[in-house]
Amino acid sequence: MENAKIENIIVKFLINQASASELTELEIWIQDPDNKELFDQYVKINYVIEYNMKEFDSSKIKSKLLEAFAIEKKVKKRKKFRKLIYYSAAAVFFGILTMGYFNRTSFFKQPEGIPVIVNNVIKAGTDKAILTLEDGSNVLLEKDKTYEKDNVVSNGKELVCGKNQGKSGLVYNYLTIPRGGQFQIKLSDGTNVWLNSESKLKFPVAFIEGSPREVELIYGEAFFDVSPSTEHKGAKFKVVNKNQEVEVLGTEFNIKAYKDEDKIYTTLIEGKVAVSDFSSKKHLVPNQQSIINLKNGNITINPIDAYNEVLWTKGIFSFKSKTLKEIMNVMSRWYDVQVVFQNTELEKVKFNGVLSKNDDIKEILTIIKKTNFINEYEIKDQKIIIK
Template identity: 50%
Template sequence: MTIFNKIITLSKQIASSLLEDKGFSVLEKSELFDKVNKEYIIKNLTDESLIKRRLRLINQVNKKKDWKKVKSKIDVPVRSIYWKYAVAALLLIGGVITLFINQPGDIQRFNDPVIVNNKILPGEGKAVLTLETGEVIVLGKGVDIKTENASSNGKELIYNNDPSEKLTYNFLTVPRGGQFQLTLSDGTKIWLNSESQLKYPVSFNNTQSRQVELVYGEAYFDVSSSTKHNGLNFKVNHNKQEVKVLGTEFNIKAYKDESNIYTTLVEGEVAVSVRGINKVIKPGEQSNFNSILNTIEVSNVDVFREVGWKYGAFSFKHKPLKEIMVVLSRWYDMEVIFENKRYENVTFNGTLYKNQSIEEVLMLIKGSINSYEINNKTLILK
């Protein structure tokens, strides 16, 4: 790593440590600076008058105005007109396009994408509630509903806390391009990711362990502690595995089109059982059950990367584009076609915010693809 990279990493570490009230120990241990410079850095980051002076200077910089100055100097209009004509000309000669694009030459920039009737949008809060009577209610933006046992403001569905002896079940189904939050009658909070379904009792009785079923998809559970419920534990079933918990936060990912079930523990302790095998996992660990090989493995993971979706972001590390696109296709409700199969295994690092448009997302990977096409809800990587 170059010194500069080390410096950038150090800056990030100092920033997070300061924000989390953990002081300057990272800087103090660093070998990149001597004592005098360390003190200089600390003073500049914590001294009120120095911080104020910096903010005053920042306020004297007019980014918008200065960007206009720079833009006027780099003659963008000329360049963009040139590209428009070039693309128009290429469209006229049709069949030659592919050949031309594949020719390395003086074209260094990414080819303008073809976008026809783009219907790919970021997901939003939406879900379908199926009541014990079989009645179906569509939940989403602007839909305020109140049933006998629950109410929703369009983003979240909350059950009333009244125990009953008889267990009746509701289903909450989140489609592709959706997400939804749910509070069960025992106070347990559940976040459902796109293309997921959960079956749960309308209310729990106070004698049996609390049980819900993740039918498919991904869900984050913040389970209300068993100490508040006569010591009754909480179980999340799935047709292939069962997770037993006492009050904790964890994430289960069990998509229909994937052969692995991932259970990631954020806080507390859970026991995952699959076909008679029990595995206890600790915070920061993830169990991975492979239903084809019939194996279960526990490993350490970067928890916040795994559950970033709950916080409005998708975070990837060394992930092949193919896997990234599986995640994105659920959120943007789109079909992705790799016209060039070589892209499938290009790996990326980074974070995407869930409110970004698909075109913004694609801008970020355009360095490794030649172009793309959007047609209705289909994305083709060329």
């Protein structure tokens, strides 16, 4: 099989667009002994994800990949397969695939290029947050460090609030995730929230039983797994922002509302939500995304692979038809760096692929460099210059 064709099928498989015949073709190609050496070399050079694996093992990855093929052909329902990827260790098959796939890119070609200039080391983000209490005092929450006071407990990765209360009066705290951080919180009603880098959430330490439940995503990105209203005397759940309101009955959804972006994205995984910009309201069904344009106030609804949008909660960044500028915006928040493009045309290059949130930024940049779209990159302090 031609390399270009294999590359295309692998990428389509990565983003869940490969047909049954293409999956069969890829399976046969991998099982052919003549391709074993090429496959092993390809994996060792290009893999960037080590999901649920302690060390690299190409034979183990191949086994997992073939298992994924078998599951795909047996189920024959792409939605169910995507959910399997999202919830289980079958997501390991992402491990064989390179971070980048650009137009005219060849995975198997290893081009020569100008040596990369690196002046220092930039570390990947980690679990950390700042908890602001009602009295205005701040508590630094860090990985592997515990904290407990009044109605909240942290294990260094997640903040857990006590159960709902039956009396009136709400006490609000804030959870701020800095650049280069991430954190989880379990609200008093049992709702779980994952907060991405550069995000801030206002929440009550305890909801009032039977009353509407409301939190505010002041800015940033958060994934919500909401405790059903049936378990809370019918109390609805709302997530507000200065530019929108999302009302739910019990569901899973993602909101992205960063300060430096002029659009708010709400993606529905399961259940039902109503998105309002305070002048009009739109209802979403699973695998739909609403986009509020803050410049003109328009709300649009688009179909989307919703599970792909929330893989960041599982330690994976997944990109589908994203520009290099959009990707670097995500990287800048997670690695807490500034990214500068010397050639602004590079900002428009489209990309499909996945990468681990634990990867070294140099590995990511080196893979992009191998596409021949950039000549070199330079790291100075906390700034990345793409040339």
